[in-house]
Amino acid sequence: MLATVYTGRPAQQGGQEHDKVRLVASFYPLYEFASRVGGDKASVSSLVPAGIEPHDWEPTAQDRLRVSDADILVINGAGFESWAGNMEAKVVVDTSQGIDHGANPHIWLDPVIAKHQVEKIREAVIAADPANEDYYKKNADSFLTELDQLNSFIKLQLADCEKSDFIAFHDAFAYFAARYGLTQHAIHDVSPEGDILPQKLQQVISLANQLGINVIYSEDLVDSRLADTIAGEIPGGRVLVLSPVEGIKQQEQDAGIGYIDKMRENVANLRVGLECR
Numbered sequence: 098m099l100a101t102v103y104t105g106r107p108a109q110q111g112g113q114e115h116d117k118v119r120l121v122a123s124f125y126p127l128y129e130f131a132s133r134v135g136g137d138k139a140s141v142s143s144l145v146p147a148g149i150e151p152h153d154w155e156p157t158a159q160d161r162l163r164v165s166d167a168d169i170l171v172i173n174g175a176g177f178e179s180w181a182g183n184m185e186a187k188v189v190v191d192t193s194q195g196i197d198h199g200a201n202p203h204i205w206l207d208p209v210i211a212k213h214q215v216e217k218i219r220e221a222v223i224a225a226d227p228a229n230e231d232y233y234k235k236n237a238d239s240f241l242t243e244l245d246q247l248n249s250f251i252k253l254q255l256a257d258c259e260k261s262d263f264i265a266f267h268d269a270f271a272y273f274a275a276r277y278g279l280t281q282h283a284i285h286d287v288s289p290e291g292d293i294l295p296q297k298l299q300q301v302i303s304l305a306n307q308l309g310i311n312v313i314y315s316e317d318l319v320d321s322r323l324a325d326t327i328a329g330e331i332p333g334g335r336v337l338v339l340s341p342v343e344g345i346k347q348q349e350q351d352a353g354i355g356y357i358d359k360m361r362e363n364v365a366n367l368r369v370g371l372e373c374r
């Protein structure tokens with residue numbers, strides 16, 4: 098005999114989700130920006146899972162389905178999502194549109210450009226759900242204010258430093274460096290993955306010695322051994338993290354750590370390497 102079990106749950110769940118604007122963001126910073134704008138009137142998910150490096154990520158058939166089901170696909174643009182052109186999305190928001198950028202896609206690491214990205218998302222969400230325009234504007238404004246404050250904070254923190262050169266793990270901080278009058282050097286090119294030739298390692302070590310740099314930056318989602326090796330070849334060498342905020346691990350997201358926190362940590366670690374007062 099089978100007993101009937103009453104779970105107390107309705108037969109179908111998620112009915113309310115259909116009232117929300119459905120956004121799929123490509124990877125972490127866009128996910129956070131979209132979540133901040135959409136608030137509780139949007140359901141936002143990220144294609145690249147939490148804590149996964151997005152550079153070499155490729156969508157699965159299931160990801161394509163998620164995108165075609167969504168109202169809006171939010172991408173960084175500037176060439177970061179090489180797969181985006183093959184997606185069937187109702188609306189694609191390319192947040193790099195209208196920004197004067199080169200071949201380097203890491204625009205989100207400049208808080209001033211990030212503001213533009215947030216504004217592009219705001220426009221798209223309002224177009225999809227005009228009835229809640231005021232709500233989305235208010236959400237966006239509050240995040241835009243935080244980005245303004247971050248920009249002022251960084252300027253202040255980096256105002257009086259001994260050095261202006263730093264060695265990043267990969268070429269992610271070009272826009273950041275340009276914004277704050279710094280010079281970025283990098284171990285890896287535009288992606289943090291792949292092999293490094295011994296000659297390149299030697300070059301980085303020579304450069305560090307030449308410039309009197311003793312902090313080598315690693316990242317939060319990569320193996321730090323390469324940075325450790327370089328630091329080991331430099332007098333007083335040490336490794337600190339400079340996060341490109343390309344992904345935030347789930348446990349950190351659960352603890353409420355986001356873009357602004359990561360950027361503030363970056364600034365604290367840059368202050369060590371640049372010998373700021």
Ligand SMILES: [Zn+2]
Nearest residue numbers: 269287288341
């Ligand atoms: Zn990158």
